[in-house]
Amino acid sequence: MLARIKRFLGLGGKPEKQAKPIKPKDDESSQQEVEKVADKPRIGYIHLSGCSGDGMALTENYDILADLLTDMVDIVYGQTLVDVWYEDGNNQNNPQMIDDMPEMDLALVEGSVCLQDEHSMHELKKLREKSKLVCAFGSCAMNGCFTRFSRGGQQAQPKHEAFLPIGDIVQVDCAIPGCPVSPEIVAKTVVALINGDMDYLQPMLDIAGCTYNCGCDLQKNIVNKSLCTGCGTCAMACQTRAIDMREGRPEVNIDRCIKCGICYTHCPRSWFPAEQINKDLGL
């Protein structure tokens, strides 16, 4: 099965490696120690203020989805995927209470969190307690993305105005930006988790602390630092086509930019995974 997934992903057979333990970034709780991700990881998919695009990307791994869900992982939490969710108060239709949330090896959190929505805040804090790894799944969870533009004043909850990347509220271990994330990165991440391939996951751990992005990252962090080469990768990656290349430099239409951070994430001059690339190419 794993061999099939690897073929699908174009990954060579990797030697099984013992995962390095991930150090919690603060000493908040010892439950966050990850020794070795279980062979069949228990995964939760939690939906806060998102659009389900990232969850849909997960399901778009058609070729491997059925096997993935039955043989490779246990999805233990997820309203849309497995009809399991937990409530604050009493609900006849759903007797599960948030405090009974199951333990998870990995919680994929889609969407930012609304400060004025008590239930979302409660769910997020509880899942932090219950999960070894919390992953900001998609740009809204990681850096706010287009929910950065929220400002309240609409029916039926005019007070719901503040939407924050989840890293502003709880510690986030890893992030997968994208609006939405690509189906391939979901599959690659799951396989890396199953293999304990922490080298592959490292960039996603490294960017987890980044909770603010914008098209201006390119100007500020790349062009202003004499790093840009005019390669065009940022413009290719931008999911809203907000970037034009002019005289070899990215020009961001800021009215079109949704602050997803994908341009900066993909720019080869922001970070560069040389070893991983050579491994993937067999060089």
Added chain:
Amino acid sequence: MVLGTYKEAVSARATDKQIQKVSQDGGIVTALLSYALDEGIIEGAVVAGPSEELWKPEPLVAMTSDEILSAAGTKYTFSPNVWALKKAVRQYGLEKVGTVAIPCQLQGIRKTQSYPFGTRFLADKLSLIVGIFCMENFPFASLETFISEKMKSSPEVTEKMDIGKGKFWINALGEDIGLPLKETHGYEQAGCNICPDYTAELADVSTGSVGSPDGWSTVLKRTEAGISIFDQAVEVGIIETKSMDDVKPGLPLLEKLAQGKKDNAKKESDSRRELGLPVPF
């Protein structure tokens, strides 16, 4: 390894007279992409095509050999080819895309393939990437300075540009005019100063002029996909080869230049780090 990982180096050129006439060196890029198109290995290729402004390239999704041929020749300024890969896959609906890329473009492409965060179903459609050697690139305004100010010529009458034998050359009105490379220093793109890759180390096949005689190219065969298409093209007679050992100046010069580029890049990167500036490699 100073030239990256490769299986074999050869000196080569396209046998097609039409390609020889317009190509920069041995016409390897044009010949390989056209051959891949004919064989159905790719359905189209992103190349640095002509634009409305002379000598200023614009990425082109080429769907025919003629269009690939129209992009032959080196333009020493930006052509953000990676940008157009999305156009090739989305607007043109191509399932198998080829492209030509300088090292920094390859870095963007390969990073996207290893970490396709926001590029759904795109990276897996890149079937053949021909890399070209690159010492540095120039903003268009720098080219204008060389041609109009320093060489007292004009882009309109320029038929070819080339860098070799210590000079930046243009061929204008049948005459070769050379500008010592010393005079071009300070006009190259600043981002190039930290670039450690001369020979397009992440390409399927890399090619460039250094190492081989005029009209010929040096070719480094790298990945399985690259080795297979190059060998096929040689087998059917589209490309002819000579052993690298039989040509002058051969690999030693290429290695020397590649090492020089790496050393300079490291020096510049170190000094930037000392200033507290970020450097990705």
